[in-house]
Amino acid sequence: MSRLPPLLFCLLLFTLPALAGEARPSRADLQRVMELHARSVVRVRGPKQTGPGVIVGSAGQVLTALGPVGEEFVGLNAATVEHDGKALPAKVVLANAALKVAVVAAPDGTYPAVPVKLLKEGDSLAGRWVVGVVPATKDQPAKPVSAQASGSAPLPFFDVPLALPPGSPVFDGDGRLVAVVVQRHRRGCRVLPLSEVKVRLASADGT
Structure with a gap:
C-alpha cells in the first residue's frame, strides 16, 4: 500500500496563504521553532550518506535532501531513521534528482509531525522572513536564527543566508514548515518550498 496519501493529506490540511509584510520573527517565535526542531528533526542514514530530515507525516514520513x-x-528499504533514540528501518517513497529532495517512510506508528505551510500558486518566499536552526559546534550550542529568503535562485528554489545542512527544515515565524534545505550555497543554503514537494508527491502517487 502506498505511504503517500497520508502525507498529502497532511500537506493539504495545513495549506495556508502566505501573507505579505510579515514581521521579523520575535524571540518567542525563535523559541517555538527550536522546540519544534528538537521534537521533529531526525537523522536519515542512507546507502550514500547521512543527513537531517524532518517528520512531515504523522504516520512516519520524513522529508530530507537527496544526499542520503x-x-x-x-x-526499497534502503534507509534508517534515527528518532527518539531508536534506529528505524525506512522505505524510500520519493527521490527526485531535479529537486534534490527525498521522502522516506518509517514503520507505521504515531510520530510528531510538524505543521506545514504551502505557498499559494504564484506566491514567493522572496523577501519573507524564515527561521532555521544552525547546528551546534564544539564552541556553540544549536540556535534558531532568522533571515530573509532571496529570489536570486532559479525557480522553484530560493536562497537563504543561513548555514544549514541539506535536509534541514526551514520554518516561518509561526513555526510552520515552509521549505527544506536541498544544498549548501555560497554563504547560505538553497531551499525548496513545500508546495513543490506536494506536487511531486501527487505525481508519484498517480503513477
Missing part, C-alpha cells in the same frame, strides 16, 4: 538516498532506491 537516490532515485535508484525508490521502493
